[in-house]
Amino acid sequence: SQQGEEDPQALSIQEGENATMNCSYKTSINNLQWYRQNSGRGLVHLILIRSNEREKHSGRLRVTLDTSKKSSSLLITASRAADTASYFCATDGVSGNTPLVFGKGTRLSVIA
Amino acid sequence: GAVVSQHPSWVICKSGTSVKIECRSLDFQATTMFWYRQFPKQSLMLMATSNEGSKATYEQGVEKDKFLINHASLTLSTLTVTSAHPEDSSFYICSARAPRGNTGYTFGSGTRLTVV
Numbered sequence: 294s295q296q297g298e299e300d301p302q303a304l305s306i307q308e309g310e311n312a313t314m315n316c317s318y319k320t321s322i323n324n325l326q327w328y329r330q331n332s333g334r335g336l337v338h339l340i341l342i343r344s345n346e347r348e349k350h351s352g353r354l355r356v357t358l359d360t361s362k363k364s365s366s367l368l369i370t371a372s373r374a375a376d377t378a379s380y381f382c383a384t385d386g387v388s389g390n391t392p393l394v395f396g397k398g399t400r401l402s403v404i405a
Numbered sequence: 406g407a408v409v410s411q412h413p414s415w416v417i418c419k420s421g422t423s424v425k426i427e428c429r430s431l432d433f434q435a436t437t438m439f440w441y442r443q444f445p446k447q448s449l450m451l452m453a454t455s456n457e458g459s460k461a462t463y464e465q466g467v468e469k470d471k472f473l474i475n476h477a478s479l480t481l482s483t484l485t486v487t488s489a490h491p492e493d494s495s496f497y498i499c500s501a502r503a504p505r506g507n508t509g510y511t512f513g514s515g516t517r518l519t520v521v
Contacts (some may be wrong), residue, residue, distance in 0.1 A: 327507060334516040335498065336449075336494060381448060385509060392439040393447045393510055 299396040314399040316382035374405040407503035411513025428499035434479035435501035443496040
């Protein structure tokens with residue numbers, strides 16, 4: 294099962310621009326995580342934000358979480374061609390030992 | 406720490422044959438593993454939850470007789486795709502709860518299955 298939608302489904306930007314991806318979810322969460330996946334490859338964990346946090350930064354990444362709206366956003370600043378990948382949000386539910394539930398993802402293309 | 410090793414990374418098989426995918430937790434015990442499937446340009450969909458020493462729990466729409474899951478030890482879970490067909494071609498990836506680390510989960514590197 295999937296939590297909900299991510300938008301946009303695909304995003305194409307020029308190198309140096311910022312990229313914003315949004316994620317919505319349906320159930321109560323313990324935390325929300327963002328992952329990157331290069332084509333045909335495994336997942337790379339980017340950042341985790343807990344349900345009691347509203348914003349978190351890591352390098353060029355900025356994540357926000359609004360639990361009242363059940364939504365999160367991932368901002369990549371000063372994008373690079375190497376940022377081209379698919380980005381997924383994943384929610385960790387409040388019940389123990391449950392799997393991560395992934396959003397549908399955003400395919401980001403950064404054009405040099 | 407908390408590494409899950411998944412093999413093979415890719416496999417090509419003929420229709421009608423079976424393929425086994427292994428996931429091993431290398432430095433921790435994984436009482437539970439999760440198996441996902443990902444079709445091209447789509448997201449990861451949970452297939453089943455594998456519990457050591459008991460039957461797996463399958464998500465709705467996933468055929469348990471086709472996707473056999475065995476979790477016989479605390480460090481090994483296997484997914485066998487039986488009588489594979491071209492529509493089973495997909496990327497399969499396992500995940501386990503990590504005992505430490507701030508993500509709480511660790512993922513295998515995935516297996517790309519192509520059925521010809």
